[in-house]
Amino acid sequence: MNQRLPNTLSNNMPKTYPTPGGVHPPQNKAQSTSRPIQQASLPAELVLPLSQHAGAPAKAIVAVGDKVLKGQCIAQAKGSISAYIHAPSSGEVTAIEPRAIPHASGMQDNCIVIKTDGEDNWCPLQGCEDFSQLPASELVEQIRLAGITGLGGGGFPTAVKLISSDTQASLNKAIDTLIINGTECEPYITADDLLMRERAQQIISGIQILQHIIKPSTATLIGVENNKPEAIAALEAAIAEANANNITVVSFAGKYPSGGEKQLIQILTGREVPSGGLPADVGIVCQNVGTVAAVHDAIVLGKPLISRITTVTGQACAQPQNFEVLIGSPIAHVLAQAGFDASACQRLIMGGPMMGFTLTDTSVPVIKATNCLLAATEAELPSPPPAQACIRCGMCAEACPASLLPQQLYWYARSKEYEKLEELNLFDCIECGACSYVCPSTIPLVQYYRASKADIREHKAEMHKAEQSKARFEARQQRLEREEQEKAEKRAARQAAAKAKLAAAAQAGGEQELDPVQAAVARAKAKKAAKAAAAETEAGNSTAKPETKPTDEAN
Amino acid sequence: MIELISLHPLLTAVVALVALSIPFGALLGFAAIRFKTEGNPIVDQIEDLLPQTQCGQCSYPGCRPYAEAIANGEAINKCPPGGEATIHDLANLLDVEPLPLDAEHGAQDVKKVAYIREDECIGCTKCIQACPVDAILGAAKQMHTVIADECTGCDLCVEPCPVDCIDMLPIATTVQSWSWQLPPTPEEQLKRSHIIATDRQPEVSA
Ligand code: SF4
Ligand code: SF4
Ligand code: SF4
Ligand code: SF4
Numbered sequence: 089m090n091q092r093l094p095n096t097l098s099n100n101m102p103k104t105y106p107t108p109g110g111v112h113p114p115q116n117k118a119q120s121t122s123r124p125i126q127q128a129s130l131p132a133e134l135v136l137p138l139s140q141h142a143g144a145p146a147k148a149i150v151a152v153g154d155k156v157l158k159g160q161c162i163a164q165a166k167g168s169i170s171a172y173i174h175a176p177s178s179g180e181v182t183a184i185e186p187r188a189i190p191h192a193s194g195m196q197d198n199c200i201v202i203k204t205d206g207e208d209n210w211c212p213l214q215g216c217e218d219f220s221q222l223p224a225s226e227l228v229e230q231i232r233l234a235g236i237t238g239l240g241g242g243g244f245p246t247a248v249k250l251i252s253s254d255t256q257a258s259l260n261k262a263i264d265t266l267i268i269n270g271t272e273c274e275p276y277i278t279a280d281d282l283l284m285r286e287r288a289q290q291i292i293s294g295i296q297i298l299q300h301i302i303k304p305s306t307a308t309l310i311g312v313e314n315n316k317p318e319a320i321a322a323l324e325a326a327i328a329e330a331n332a333n334n335i336t337v338v339s340f341a342g343k344y345p346s347g348g349e350k351q352l353i354q355i356l357t358g359r360e361v362p363s364g365g366l367p368a369d370v371g372i373v374c375q376n377v378g379t380v381a382a383v384h385d386a387i388v389l390g391k392p393l394i395s396r397i398t399t400v401t402g403q404a405c406a407q408p409q410n411f412e413v414l415i416g417s418p419i420a421h422v423l424a425q426a427g428f429d430a431s432a433c434q435r436l437i438m439g440g441p442m443m444g445f446t447l448t449d450t451s452v453p454v455i456k457a458t459n460c461l462l463a464a465t466e467a468e469l470p471s472p473p474p475a476q477a478c479i480r481c482g483m484c485a486e487a488c489p490a491s492l493l494p495q496q497l498y499w500y501a502r503s504k505e506y507e508k509l510e511e512l513n514l515f516d517c518i519e520c521g522a523c524s525y526v527c528p529s530t531i532p533l534v535q536y537y538r539a540s541k542a543d544i545r546e547h548k549a550e551m552h553k554a555e556q557s558k559a560r561f562e563a564r565q566q567r568l569e570r571e572e573q574e575k576a577e578k579r580a581a582r583q584a585a586a587k588a589k590l591a592a593a594a595q596a597g598g599e600q601e602l603d604p605v606q607a608a609v610a611r612a613k614a615k616k617a618a619k620a621a622a623a624e625t626e627a628g629n630s631t632a633k634p635e636t637k638p639t640d641e642a643n
Numbered sequence: 644m645i646e647l648i649s650l651h652p653l654l655t656a657v658v659a660l661v662a663l664s665i666p667f668g669a670l671l672g673f674a675a676i677r678f679k680t681e682g683n684p685i686v687d688q689i690e691d692l693l694p695q696t697q698c699g700q701c702s703y704p705g706c707r708p709y710a711e712a713i714a715n716g717e718a719i720n721k722c723p724p725g726g727e728a729t730i731h732d733l734a735n736l737l738d739v740e741p742l743p744l745d746a747e748h749g750a751q752d753v754k755k756v757a758y759i760r761e762d763e764c765i766g767c768t769k770c771i772q773a774c775p776v777d778a779i780l781g782a783a784k785q786m787h788t789v790i791a792d793e794c795t796g797c798d799l800c801v802e803p804c805p806v807d808c809i810d811m812l813p814i815a816t817t818v819q820s821w822s823w824q825l826p827p828t829p830e831e832q833l834k835r836s837h838i839i840a841t842d843r844q845p846e847v848s849a
């Protein structure tokens with residue numbers, strides 16, 4: 089362990105901790121950092137997928153033909169893990185229908201389509217001068233209503249992560265450290281870098297809001313890789329300006345994937361999030377810088393999340409740069425503004441080259457999680473050669489930041505040994521792709537893990553359903569048995585009653601000497617009475633239970 | 644005494660062993676009762692692995708009877724709804740070789756759910772009586788409907804319906820339920836791309 093010596097107070101650098109694994113792919117960030125953030129133009133049509141965040145899809149609250157204003161809420165969160173969606177510009181809702189969405193499956197999903205009117209009219213906004221007057225729960229609610237999701241790429245609804253400190257305390261998970269993730273370790277992507285350079289004040293203001301909500305008891309740290317000196321300088325200047333000396337910028341030597349939530353937490357605090365646990369379990373809340381800036385916009389300006397910074401880069405773009413893009417803008421529209429050459433583009437990727445996925449259709453929209461559009465040429469991202477057999481070199485295990493055994497996972501994924509995979513903590517894999525990156529046999533390891541995770545989840549859901557079905561089946565069996573028994577009891581009761589009547593009649597007959605005619609009449613009478621009694625019980629029975637068959641066979 | 648032993652060595656051995664067996668037997672018997680494991684009997688364990696579709700395709704009237712049959716030596720490959728995964732789990736549990744699915748009992752199909760065309764339903768309640776998991780809601784002369792979340796897709800309600808208004812609809816993949824597939828293994832890929840020269844099919848000579 090080459091743990092760094094604790095820094096002395098003189099150089100005042102906060103301590104950082106080593107983490108396992110990691111790789112150093114070529115950065116390729118300089119291409120898109122030379123130009124400032126540019127406002128992307130207003131497209132003629134905006135397409136807003138109802139499911140662009142982690143969790144349940146939102147529920148549309150507008151109808152086709154409705155006029156909407158910029159910033160107006162058009163879809164509501166459905167369930168606790170979901171997010172609100174707002175109109176990114178003014179115009180008319182022209183359709184609510186399945187459209188191609190940016191998703192690894194390449195499938196279609198329900199989207200709200202807005203034809204923009206070019207006016208870009210805002211709906212009335214209600215900002216807040218002094219957020220410190222508001223209780224934490226109200227701020228969290230406003231963040232929820234603003235539809236903010238993690239802008240680092242995960243797309244997890246932010247409000248869900250920000251349960252206020254009181255709730256945290258009652259859950260016995262007091263938060264002592266707030267970590268702001270400005271690492272951006274994936275090659276090509278510079279959206280957070282430019283945001284920190286140009287909008288550091290916003291970020292610091294957003295951090296102060298989060299501090300007010302979470303009340304971290306010891307520290308607030310912004311983690312930035314040391315390959316972003318301009319961003320670090322801008323953040324420090326903004327901290328000095330806002331006199332927010334309880335916020336510390338921590339820079340550290342970059343490697344991929346130091347920006348993973350668990351990895352960054354370990355680098356900055358040395359704490360390890362337990363397997364299957366959450367950062368809150370070790371007293372930490374972690375948010376991305378972009379998310380924090382969106383929180384500032386939502387609380388101070390009252391603006392919902394309707395745009396984001398997206399890096400448009402790759403050799404197939406003549407002017408690679410960062411754009412502030414309205415959510416819902418078709419990707420083709422955004423690419424065009426960066427001088428996109430479709431003929432040179434061999435692969436179009438949403439996200440970075442390590443964790444992104446290939447897009448097949450440029451009509452799909454930019455969504456809240458779109459941090460980068462990478463239009464790569466063949467020379468830049470050559471198609472992977474066919475996978476070879478694993479040579480058991482162990483390089484993947486060395487590269488894995490989660491200290492897993494990718495090679496073992498690969499074998500067990502192939503043989504579908506789910507218990508073994510879970511024993512080896514497959515679910516701790518962050519799908520960073522470091523193992524596939526180093527694999528000399530170019531095995532698409534991550535795809536094996538993704539497929540296996542999905543299979544395991546499905547298997548579990550099936551087991552759960554089987555249990556449920558079994559319970560229902562058994563309940564039904566019991567019901568049938570009970571009904572059968574009840575029927576039998578009634579039948580027995582009826583027979584007993586009939587017998588008793590007959591006996592009584594016979595006795596009466598016995599007393600008045602034996603007259604065969606009279607005896608026959610008495611028998612007939614008794615029978616009639618028994619029948620009437622049976623019909624009565626039957627009537628009672630059938631009104632009580634309409635679905636059971638009339639018990640004819642009882643007679 | 645010693646004389647006796649040397650005179651009848653065989654008898655002595657028998658006597659000694661019997662003498663030993665009594666306390667040890669008692670000890671074992673005591674342990675069996677005292678440390679009785681509360682483990683599932685094997686039938687329960689087998690049943691837990693079956694999909695509980697209760698469809699009867701295995702030719703037993705439900706999953707429990709099939710579990711009992713397996714415990715008595717029936718083959719483990721007769722449950723089409725469970726398919727390979729169930730056979731794999733059963734093979735693991737029973738420590739036997741996994742067999743391919745027995746085609747006689749049907750092939751593993753895509754997941755389906757029953758759907759009643761409600762305007763055609765005459766409210767005869769026949770499907771309710773057929774459904775093993777009470778997944779159909781309705782009453783006499785009322786329109787019936789399937790609780791899709793509880794339906795196991797067993798097919799048993801289709802046959803009894805006198806007006807044929809029940810369809811088995813395959814469950815469609817949505818963006819939410821979509822998932823990655825395992826990539827072709829390197830070995831398969833190699834076969835496909837014929838990288839090894841000697842693996843190539845001989846060219847048809849002109
Ligand atoms: S993708 Fe998973 S297994 Fe591979 S290096 Fe990353 S965390 Fe480890
Ligand atoms: S790096 Fe690739 S070849 Fe090496 S052990 Fe891992 S999976 Fe096998
Ligand atoms: S085939 Fe499978 S699901 Fe159907 S009854 Fe038999 S064991 Fe149950
Ligand atoms: S509704 Fe039909 S298919 Fe579904 S579980 Fe009941 S009987 Fe089977």
